[in-house]
Amino acid sequence: MDEFELIERFFNRRVSSPGVLVGIGDDGAVLQPSAGHDQVQVIDTLVEGVHFPADSQAEDIAYRAVAVNLSDIAAMGARPRWMTLALTMPPKNDEWLAAFASGLFEAAGEFDVALVGGDTTSGDAVVATVHITGEVETGKALLRSGAKVGDTIFVTGTIGDAAAGLEMLGRGERDSFLVHRFLRPRARIETGCQLIGLANAAIDVSDGLVGDLKKLLDASEVGAELDIDRVPVSDAIKARFDESHRTRLALTGGDDYELCFTARPDAVNGIAGLTAIGKVKREPGLTCRQNGVIVECDDSGYRHFQ
Amino acid sequence: MDEFELIERFFNRRVSSPGVLVGIGDDGAVLQPSAGHDQVQVIDTLVEGVHFPADSQAEDIAYRAVAVNLSDIAAMGARPRWMTLALTMPPKNDEWLAAFASGLFEAAGEFDVALVGGDTTSGDAVVATVHITGEVETGKALLRSGAKVGDTIFVTGTIGDAAAGLEMLGRGERDSFLVHRFLRPRARIETGCQLIGLANAAIDVSDGLVGDLKKLLDASEVGAELDIDRVPVSDAIKARFDESHRTRLALTGGDDYELCFTARPDAVNGIAGLTAIGKVKREPGLTCRQNGVIVECDDSGYRHFQ
Numbered sequence: 197m198d199e200f201e202l203i204e205r206f207f208n209r210r211v212s213s214p215g216v217l218v219g220i221g222d223d224g225a226v227l228q229p230s231a232g233h234d235q236v237q238v239i240d241t242l243v244e245g246v247h248f249p250a251d252s253q254a255e256d257i258a259y260r261a262v263a264v265n266l267s268d269i270a271a272m273g274a275r276p277r278w279m280t281l282a283l284t285m286p287p288k289n290d291e292w293l294a295a296f297a298s299g300l301f302e303a304a305g306e307f308d309v310a311l312v313g314g315d316t317t318s319g320d321a322v323v324a325t326v327h328i329t330g331e332v333e334t335g336k337a338l339l340r341s342g343a344k345v346g347d348t349i350f351v352t353g354t355i356g357d358a359a360a361g362l363e364m365l366g367r368g369e370r371d372s373f374l375v376h377r378f379l380r381p382r383a384r385i386e387t388g389c390q391l392i393g394l395a396n397a398a399i400d401v402s403d404g405l406v407g408d409l410k411k412l413l414d415a416s417e418v419g420a421e422l423d424i425d426r427v428p429v430s431d432a433i434k435a436r437f438d439e440s441h442r443t444r445l446a447l448t449g450g451d452d453y454e455l456c457f458t459a460r461p462d463a464v465n466g467i468a469g470l471t472a473i474g475k476v477k478r479e480p481g482l483t484c485r486q487n488g489v490i491v492e493c494d495d496s497g498y499r500h501f502q
Numbered sequence: 503m504d505e506f507e508l509i510e511r512f513f514n515r516r517v518s519s520p521g522v523l524v525g526i527g528d529d530g531a532v533l534q535p536s537a538g539h540d541q542v543q544v545i546d547t548l549v550e551g552v553h554f555p556a557d558s559q560a561e562d563i564a565y566r567a568v569a570v571n572l573s574d575i576a577a578m579g580a581r582p583r584w585m586t587l588a589l590t591m592p593p594k595n596d597e598w599l600a601a602f603a604s605g606l607f608e609a610a611g612e613f614d615v616a617l618v619g620g621d622t623t624s625g626d627a628v629v630a631t632v633h634i635t636g637e638v639e640t641g642k643a644l645l646r647s648g649a650k651v652g653d654t655i656f657v658t659g660t661i662g663d664a665a666a667g668l669e670m671l672g673r674g675e676r677d678s679f680l681v682h683r684f685l686r687p688r689a690r691i692e693t694g695c696q697l698i699g700l701a702n703a704a705i706d707v708s709d710g711l712v713g714d715l716k717k718l719l720d721a722s723e724v725g726a727e728l729d730i731d732r733v734p735v736s737d738a739i740k741a742r743f744d745e746s747h748r749t750r751l752a753l754t755g756g757d758d759y760e761l762c763f764t765a766r767p768d769a770v771n772g773i774a775g776l777t778a779i780g781k782v783k784r785e786p787g788l789t790c791r792q793n794g795v796i797v798e799c800d801d802s803g804y805r806h807f808q
Contacts, residue, residue, distance in 0.1 A: 217540060218645060221721070223577040223706060224544040224636070226643045229535035234523060237618065238530040239586040239633060243625045271529040280545040282588065282631040312543065319549045319629060325588040325621070327545060327633045330530070337532045339524060400529060415527070 199316050205290075206297040207281070213310035215277060225312035227278055227329070234337055236274035236330040240265045244322040249365060254292045256379040258299030261324040264402065266307060266383030267453035271400040273338035273392045274330030276307050276385065281314035284323040307385050336392050338457070343397035343416035347458035349474040352384050354430040355405050356442060359449020373432045381453035390467050391457060398457035404448040406493045409456055409474075410482055416458075422474040422493065424486040443486070447493060505622050511596075512603040513587070519616035521583060531618035533584055539637040544574040550628040555671060560598045562685040564605030567630040570708065572613060572689030573759035577706040579644035579698045580636030582613050582691065587620035590629040613691050642698050644763070649703035649722035653764035655780040658690050660736040661711050662748060665755020679738045687759035693773065697763060700770050704763035710754040712799045715762055716788055722764075728780040728799065730792040749792070753799060 208220045218226035229235060242261045244250050262279065269276045281300065288296075304311060309328065361378030364371050384400075391398060399412045405427065413420055427446045437445065458476050477483075484493040514526045524532035535541060548567045550556050568585065575582045587606065594602075610617060615634065667684030670677050690706075697704060705718045711733065719726055733752045743751065764782050783789075790799040 218643065222646050223574040223704075224542040224580070226578070226638075226645075227541040227543060228640075229539075229541055231537070233535075235533040235535055236530040237533060237584070237586060237633075237635070239588050239619060239631075240621050241588045241590060241623045241631070243590055243623050246624055268529040272532070274530070278543070280543060280633060282545050282547045282633075284547060284549055284629050313545060315546050315631070317547045317549050317629075318552055319627060321625060321627075323590050323623075323625060323629045325545075325547070325631045327543075327586060327588075329543070329635075332532075334534075337524065339532075340528050398529075 202293065202316055203314070206293045207311060207314060209301065209311070211310070216310050216312055219310065219312045220314070225278070225280070227312065230331050232334055233331040234334050236269055236272045236332055236337060237327065238265050238268040239325060239327040240268065241323060241325040254295035255299035257322065257324060258296045259303045259380055261326045262300055262303035263381045263383055263453060265326045265328040266303065266385060267381065267400040267402065269328055269330040270384045270388035271338065271398050271455055272330065272332060273336065273388045273398065274332040275389060276309045276328050276330045278312045278329045279304055279309045280312060280327045282325040283314065284317045284319040286318065286320055333392065338388065338391060338395055338398040340397055340399050340412045340415035343412060343418050343458040343476050345418055345476055345478045347396055347476040348461045348472045349409070349420060349422070349456065349458050349476060350464065350470045350472055351401065351405070351428065351454055351456050352387050352469055353452070353454040354428045355401060355452055355454060356433055356445035356449045357430050358451035358453070359445045360433050360437065362451065371432065371436070373430070378451055381451065383453060384455045387455060387467065387469070391464070394463045395457040395459045398455055401450070401452045401454045401456050403450045405456065406447045406482065412456065412458070413482060419477045419480045419482060420474050421477055421483045421485065424484050424491070426471060426473045428471040508599065508622055509620065512599045513617060513620060515607065515617070517616070522616050522618055525616065525618045526620070531584070531586070533618065536637050538640055540640050540643055542575055542578045542580040542636040542638055542643060543633065544571050545631060545633040546571045546574065547629060547631040560601035561605030563628065563630060564602045565609045565686055567632045568606055568609035569687045569689055569759060571632045571634040572609070572691060573687065573706040573708065575634055575636040576690045576694035577644065577704050577761055578636065578638060579642065579694045579704065580638040581695060582615045582634050582636045584618045584635045585610055585615045586618060586633045588631040589620065590623045590625040592624065592626055639698065644694070644697060644701055644704040646703055646705050646718045646721035649718060649724050649764040649782050651724055651782055651784045653702055653782040654767045654778045655715065655726060655728065655762065655764050655782060656770065656776045656778055657707065657711070657734065657760055657762050658693050658775055659758070659760040660734045661707060661758055661760060662739055662751035662755045663736050664757035664759070665751045666739050666743065668757065677738065677742070679736070684757055687757065689759055690761045693761060693775070696773050697770070701763040701765045704761055707756070707758045707760045707762050709756045711762065712753045712788065718762065718764070719788060725783045725786045726780050726788050727783055728788060728790045730790050730797070732777060732779045734777040
């Protein structure tokens with residue numbers, strides 16, 4: 197099967213999609229941007245053996261490759277529209293390809309994202325790169341750089357689940373909730389869109405809460421106080437990990453694809469599923485408090501302040 | 503050096519570019535599409551050991567990764583605007599990264615394409631994926647599907663040089679012209695833009711002239727007659743390869759990144775550097791003539807008609 201047959205069989209689903217004048221099958225896709233909107237473009241790669249275990253299911257790899265990009269779109273407050281895929285892989289059978297396509301279209305279908313083009317190439321390991329284009333009303337994109345002194349810091353959902361899930365996968369365990377949180381992150385597109393005009397700065401939690409929050413603070417040239425006791429963790433994590441372990445998971449584990457953002461304290465009262473976890477301060481640096489004590493946090497872990 | 507430092511040091515050139523509201527450094531790029539234009543999006547991957555020899559120069563790899571995408575943009579008649587890069591690689595030293603960045607920005611700089619985002623990941627081999635967004639006046643993109651019976655078939659430049667250059671590289675030869683044509687293809691952006699409103703169908707010659715022309719004919723639901731004697735080959739090829747070998751290079755060698763298009767016979771008289779090589783016919787299939795004799799061509803070679 198050559199590349200053209202492969203694309204025809206597994207990736208070319210002829211669905212008419214808004215704004216797609218020409219999809220898969222020409223030298224490029226022809227797309228119609230919406231008037232009155234800026235575009236948000238993101239690209240992210242998952243590498244076999246680096247971002248996912250080599251024995252992962254094709255469906256899960258594809259789903260995550262789309263979801264991690266959707267999460268970046270969500271962090272900008274944009275709505276995803278179009279996607280392209282660059283898939284490098286060793287020779288694979290039809291079953292693998294069908295499963296990969298199924299995971300890809302599952303993630304894309306949740307937010308009506310159209311696959312408009314791609315490239316499949318051969319290589320020794322699976323390398324899946326997804327590019328997504330989103331749209332946001334002109335001038336309204338959420339940036340990392342807008343946090344203001346006095347803002348409250350919020351996160352969506354619960355934090356640390358994906359890192360816990362990855363640990364468990366590594367031990368051959370298959371706890372359904374935590375492992376699912378790693379394999380099937382659901383991007384916070386709806387919340388991102390709701391935050392337009394309300395949040396002052398936003399980032400997605402992909403590398404770990406402390407590290408990502410620091411990037412937001414640096415971009416905004418402010419500091420913050422983080423209340424560790426308030427960082428929301430799931431019952432599943434509480435049931436399986438002691439306090440010290442789950443704090444590490446929540447502060448430094450990545451792959452949650454929740455949103456972390458700052459807003460005036462009462463600005464987001466109407467939005468469900470948010471937890472306030474800290475305050476933006478003028479003084480640079482991140483101060484963390486746990487059980488009333490100041491502890492030192494860094495990207496790679498945390499330890500009690502001496 | 504972590505990913506953020508790496509991007510800062512080698513890829514984040516803070517040049518203000520038209521339409522780039524936010525470039526590298528946030529969760530995504532924020533871009534301003536031009537009113538009255540459609541967008542063309544393309545994505546292409548080069549894999550070490552598959553698309554380029556493992557001992558290739560980093561500069562050449564990067565240049566080609568951009569150029570092959572620019573060529574797809576050219577084939578649609580669009581003007582390239584923005585680019586994102588997904589680079590997977592084994593641990594590399596600063597020299598390699600600086601050379602890669604240099605080749606990347608050289609190719610992008612030739613057509614004022616801005617690097618607006620990317621992702622760098624580790625893997626066992628270099629896998630370089632580039633995504634480019636171009637713009638074309640609304641409704642004017644050149645497609646593969648518009649060829650009309652009676653159209654003349656044209657190509658730009660000379661055909662077969664890159665395949666010849668790759669052969670020579672494989673033998674350790676370094677003929678400057680032919681090897682350069684493989685390593686440093688220059689996309690026909692200007693010609694593509696000139697063809698808007700004049701060409702009826704276009705494709706770039708990346709997989710080989712016969713194979714690519716057949717894709718155009720299939721998309722247009724027409725056939726053609728190709729005059730092999732008229733396919734333009736360079737003096738460098740003539741000097742080094744006999745007729746049979748150079749015909750094979752010209753008809754089936756890929757990687758030239760010239761344009762092949764169809765237009766009314768006199769429509770493109772004003773454009774320099776074009777060669778008429780055949781005619782579009784109603785009858786399906788591709789008939790090839792050489793030295794007055796009909797020969798059979800297929801994607802993988804050609805042989806005399808029996």
